[in-house]
């Protein structure tokens with residue numbers, strides 16, 4: 734295990750990550766596709782994203798926005814602004830699905846669908862992944878679609 738090298742004069746480090754889940758959280762994990770929940774996701778995209786971009790810009794902070802493919806397809810302009818501001822896009826599933834609740838083939842299809850969306854809409858391929866729900870579908874992750882998708886894409 735390595736040690737964190739801080740810049741001279743600095744005593745702490747903070748890692749900020751942003752989940753741009755928008756409506757996918759309510760569709761994929763919570764299965765609440767009602768008007769009320771969808772409006773929460775829309776508010777996050779249309780009001781929350783500009784506010785966070787302004788805040789990060791004010792303090793000269795760049796971070797990783799873990800963004801499901803559904804958010805990219807639904808709110809492409811907001812996602813382009815995130816990228817244009819210099820932030821990284823991280824893979825975060827397609828529908829913010831719950832990995833232990835889906836079959837391996839479905840998980841693989843959704844990982845690939847999100848990759849296609851990132852490429853088609855934003856012209857990039859994320860190298861980082863944050864599991865929706867911080868959980869995994871298989872006890873042996875060496876054979877999982879996540880491992881296959883991310884362990885060979887660092888170049």
Ligand SMILES: [Zn+2]
Nearest residue numbers: 752754825865
């Ligand atoms: Zn999330």
